[in-house]
Amino acid sequence: MELVSIVVIIQLFFGIVIGLYFWNLLRNQRSNKTSIEKESQKEMEKLRAMRSVSLTAPLSERIRPKDLSEVIGQEDGIQTLRAALCNTNPQHVIIYGPPGIGKTAAARLVLEEAKKNKNSPFKSASPFIELDATTARFDERGVADPLIGSVHDPIYQGAGAMGQAGIPQPKRGAVSNAHGGVLFIDEIGELHPIQMNKLLKVLEDRKVNYESAYYSEENKNIPTHIHQIFKNGLPADFRMIGATTRMPEEIPPAIRSRCLEIFFRELEPEEVIQVATRASEKVNSKIEEKALKVLSMYARNGREAVNIIQIAASISKKENREMISQGDIEWVVDSSRLSPRLKPSVSKINRIGKVNGLAVSGPSTGFLLEIEIMILPTLSNGKITITGIAEEETIGNQSKSIKRKSMARGSIENVITLLRSLGVPAHEYDVHVNFPGGIPVDGPSAGLAMAIGIYSSINKIPIRYDTAMTGEISLHGEVKPIGGVLTKIRAAKQAGAKRVIIPKANYQAICDKITGIEIFPVETFREALPLAIEKMEYRKIKEDYESEPSTKSI
Numbered sequence: 280m281e282l283v284s285i286v287v288i289i290q291l292f293f294g295i296v297i298g299l300y301f302w303n304l305l306r307n308q309r310s311n312k313t314s315i316e317k318e319s320q321k322e323m324e325k326l327r328a329m330r331s332v333s334l335t336a337p338l339s340e341r342i343r344p345k346d347l348s349e350v351i352g353q354e355d356g357i358q359t360l361r362a363a364l365c366n367t368n369p370q371h372v373i374i375y376g377p378p379g380i381g382k383t384a385a386a387r388l389v390l391e392e393a394k395k396n397k398n399s400p401f402k403s404a405s406p407f408i409e410l411d412a413t414t415a416r417f418d419e420r421g422v423a424d425p426l427i428g429s430v431h432d433p434i435y436q437g438a439g440a441m442g443q444a445g446i447p448q449p450k451r452g453a454v455s456n457a458h459g460g461v462l463f464i465d466e467i468g469e470l471h472p473i474q475m476n477k478l479l480k481v482l483e484d485r486k487v488n489y490e491s492a493y494y495s496e497e498n499k500n501i502p503t504h505i506h507q508i509f510k511n512g513l514p515a516d517f518r519m520i521g522a523t524t525r526m527p528e529e530i531p532p533a534i535r536s537r538c539l540e541i542f543f544r545e546l547e548p549e550e551v552i553q554v555a556t557r558a559s560e561k562v563n564s565k566i567e568e569k570a571l572k573v574l575s576m577y578a579r580n581g582r583e584a585v586n587i588i589q590i591a592a593s594i595s596k597k598e599n600r601e602m603i604s605q606g607d608i609e610w611v612v613d614s615s616r617l618s619p620r621l622k623p624s625v626s627k628i629n630r631i632g633k634v635n636g637l638a639v640s641g642p643s644t645g646f647l648l649e650i651e652i653m654i655l656p657t658l659s660n661g662k663i664t665i666t667g668i669a670e671e672e673t674i675g676n677q678s679k680s681i682k683r684k685s686m687a688r689g690s691i692e693n694v695i696t697l698l699r700s701l702g703v704p705a706h707e708y709d710v711h712v713n714f715p716g717g718i719p720v721d722g723p724s725a726g727l728a729m730a731i732g733i734y735s736s737i738n739k740i741p742i743r744y745d746t747a748m749t750g751e752i753s754l755h756g757e758v759k760p761i762g763g764v765l766t767k768i769r770a771a772k773q774a775g776a777k778r779v780i781i782p783k784a785n786y787q788a789i790c791d792k793i794t795g796i797e798i799f800p801v802e803t804f805r806e807a808l809p810l811a812i813e814k815m816e817y818r819k820i821k822e823d824y825e826s827e828p829s830t831k832s833i
C-alpha cells in the first residue's frame with residue numbers, strides 16, 4: 280500500500296515537473312509572440328510616420344508627359360514605337376538615344392496606347408514592369424536574380440516553413456512579373472553578359488526554367504504548384520522595351536536581331552525651350568524670352584532644361600518675383616558649371632581649304648565639322664599629316680573589341696589617288712588635314728569633304744560656306760553610303776547650312792520631311808564638285824579636267 284502511494288507521489292511529482300516545463304515553454308512562446316508583436320507595432324508606428332512625410336516630387340516627375348503626343352521632338356521615333364507595339368503582333372524594341380530626351384517617358388506611355396487597340400494582345404490588366412539594368416545585379420549561385428528569378432533552396436536563410444520541410448521555392452523575376460505585358464529594361468546595355476544570355480533564352484522560350492538540386496519529382500511534400508513550375512517552367516511571355524545611351528554596335532547582336540531598333544534624337548534648342556516653358560508653367564512661374572534663349576544654349580536635353588527651371592524658379596520665388604529672369608538662368612548655369620552646348624555654325628564666307636563635314640557622336644547626336652586643309656609644296660613625295668582625330672580607334676563590343684589605326688589616314692590616301700587620277704597633282708604637296716574641336720570622326724564618312732577640301736586647296740578655289748557634305752569616297756570617285764544620314768542632315772541645318780550633299784544610296788523619302796535645307800543626293804565626286812564650290816570657278820575646272828583622259832571613269 281505504502282509502495283503504491285510512493286509511486287503515485289513520484290508520478291505526481293514528474294507530472295507536475297513536466298506540466299511546469301510545458302507551461303513555461305508555452306508562456307515563453309506567448310511572451311515571445313507578444314514581444315514580437317510589440318516590436319512590430321513600434322516599427323509600424325515608425326513606418327506610418329515615415330509614410331506621412333513626403334517631399335515634393337522632382338519637377339521632372341511632375342511634368343513627365345502623360346500622353347505620347349506630349350513627348351516633344353521625337354515624332355519619328357514615336358511613330359516607329361507605335362508601329363512596333365500598338366498592333367496585333369507587337370515586337371520587342373530597343374530605343375537608342377542620349378540621356379534625358381524622353382526614352383523612358385515614351386516607353387512608359389506606349390503600353391497604354393497599345394491597350395486602346397481592341398485587337399492588341401495586351402489587355403487592360405497587362406502589366407508594365409520596369410527594371411534598371413545598372414542595379415539588377417544577380418548572384419551567381421542563383422540565390423537572387425531580379426531579372427530572371429531564382430530558387431530559394433531549403434539551406435538558405437529565410438527559406439521559412441517550406442525550407443524546413445526541404446522544399447525548394449521558385450521566386451519570380453521581372454520577366455515573369457511582366458507576363459502578358461511589357462518589360463522595360465532601362466540602360467539595357469549595362470546588363471551583365473550572363474543575364475543577357477538568360478534573357479535571350481527567356482525571349483526564345485517565353486518561359487523561365489528553374490533548376491534545384493533539392494527538387495525531386497518523387498518528393499510528396501512538394502506542393503503541386505512547385506512541381507508544375509519545375510516541370511513546365513514559369514510563364515514569361517512579354518514584349519521587351521530596352522533603352523540605352525550606348526551605340527548599337529555595343530549591344531550584343533543576338534539581342535539586337537530580336538528587336539526593332541528605334542532612334543530617339545537629341546532635342547533641338549527650340550524643343551528644349553518647349554520643355555522648359557511647360558516646366559515653368561507647372562511651377563506657376565513666367566519666364567523671360569531671353570532667359571529661355573540662354574537656357575537653350577546650355578541645356579542639352581529635356582531633363583537638364585527641367586532641372587534648370589526648377590532651381591531658377593525657386594530663386595525668383597524667394598525674391599517674390601513671378602518672372603524667371605535671364606539673370607536667374609545665368610546664375611544657375613554658372614553655379615552648376617554648365618558648359619554651353621557645342622553649337623558649331625557655318626562661316627559667312629566662301630573659303631579655300633575649309634569645308635563643312637558632318638559627324639555623328641553617340642547613337643544620334645550630329646555635328647557640323649569644319650575641316651581645315653592646308654597644302655604646301657612637298658619636300659619628299661607628299662607627306663600626309665592628320666590632326667584633331669584619334670590615331671587609333673576601337674571597334675567591336677563589350678565582349679570582343681579590336682584596335683585599329685584611324686581610318687582617316689587610309690581615307691585621305693584614297694582621296695589623293697583619286698585626285699591624281701583626275702589630273703590634280705596632289706602628290707606634289709604635303710597635305711595637312713585638321714579636324715578641330717575634338718569631335719569623334721570616323722574617317723571614311725569624311726572622305727567626300729576631304730576630297731573637296733584638298734581639291735579646293737590645290738586649285739585655289741573657294742568652297743561654298745552654305746553647303747555641308749558627308750559620304751565615303753571610293754578610289755574610282757563613287758560616293759558611298761554612310762551611317763546616320765538623317766542626324767547629319769539635321770546637324771547641318773542646325774549649324775545654318777542651306778544645302779547638304781549626301782550619298783544617293785542614303786537618300787530616303789523621309790529626308791524630304793526635313794524642311795529649311797536643300798538636299799543633294801550624289802553618286803560621284805564629279806557630281807558633288809560643282810555643288811560644293813563657287814559656281815563661277817566651276818566652269819573653269821570643268822574645262823580643265825574634261826581634257827584629262829583619266830576622268831572618264833569618274
Ligand SMILES: Nc1ncnc2c1ncn2[C@@H]1O[C@H](COP(=O)(O)OP(=O)(O)OP(=O)(O)O)[C@@H](O)[C@H]1O
Nearest residue numbers: 339342343350351378379380381382383384581582
Ligand atoms: N522629349 C521630351 N518631351 C517632353 N519632356 C521631356 C522630353 N525629354 C525629357 N523630358 C523631361 O525630362 C524628364 C526625363 O526624361 P526621360 O526620363 O524620359 O529621359 P530618358 O531619355 O529616358 O533619359 P535616361 O536615358 O537618362 O533615362 C521627363 O520626365 C520630362 O519631364
